[in-house]
Amino acid sequence: MLPAVIALGSNLGDREDNLRAAVRDIAALGGVTVTAVSGIVQSHAVKPTGTDAEAPDYLNAVMLVQSALHPEALLIELNRIEAEHGRVRVERWGDRTLDLDIISFAGLERHTDDLTLPHPRAWERAFVIVPWLQVDPDAELRGHGRIDALVVATSSEVWACDAPPLWSES
Numbered sequence: 001m002l003p004a005v006i007a008l009g010s011n012l013g014d015r016e017d018n019l020r021a022a023v024r025d026i027a028a029l030g031g032v033t034v035t036a037v038s039g040i041v042q043s044h045a046v047k048p049t050g051t052d053a054e055a056p057d058y059l060n061a062v063m064l065v066q067s068a069l070h071p072e073a074l075l076i077e078l079n080r081i082e083a084e085h086g087r088v089r090v091e092r093w094g095d096r097t098l099d100l101d102i103i104s105f106a107g108l109e110r111h112t113d114d115l116t117l118p119h120p121r122a123w124e125r126a127f128v129i130v131p132w133l134q135v136d137p138d139a140e141l142r143g144h145g146r147i148d149a150l151v152v153a154t155s156s157e158v159w160a161c162d163a164p165p166l167w168s169e170s
Helices: 013-026 071-084 126-135
Strands: 002-010 031-038 041-043 046-047 050-052 058-067 097-105 158-160
Touching: 002 071, 002 126, 013 031, 013 071, 041 071, 041 126, 050 158, 058 126, 071 097, 097 126, 126 158
Parallel strands: none
Antiparallel strands: 002 058, 002 097, 031 058, 041 058, 041 158, 046 050
C-alpha cells in the first residue's frame, strides 16, 4: 500500500452530494483505503484564461488514501467514477459534476500521456493546497517542498464551506 493524495472538485449539480458520493465510491475501491478527508472549501472556477466569474463556484476537498493499485490503475478508476457521476469532457477545464485528480502518489515522478505526477499545477492551486493542509500539515510536494510554505497556502482564493464532514471512520 502506497500513500496517494486525491483532489476532488464539483461545480455542477448538487456539488456537495457529488463530493460525498465520490468519497464513498473511492472508499469502496478494492485496494484503496481512505486515511483522511479534508473539509470542503469553495473556490471560483478557473479556466485556461483565468478566473471565470460567470461559471458556478466549485466545492473542493482532498483525500489521503493508501493504494495497492499502481497510479495508472487508480487513475482509470477515478475516471470511471467521474463518468458514473456525469462528468463530460468537452472543454479543457470546463464546468463539471466531478473532477478527481491524483495530486501525489508515494512521491513518484511520472510523465505519461495520461498521468503527470506530481500534478503539474497543484503547487499553485489554493483549492488543492488549503484542504490538503487540513489533513496533512507536514505534507511535501515533490519539487516544491513543504506545502505550508507555498504562497497559495494562505490564499484568500478559497473560503470555508459550512458543511458536515464528507467522511468519518465509523
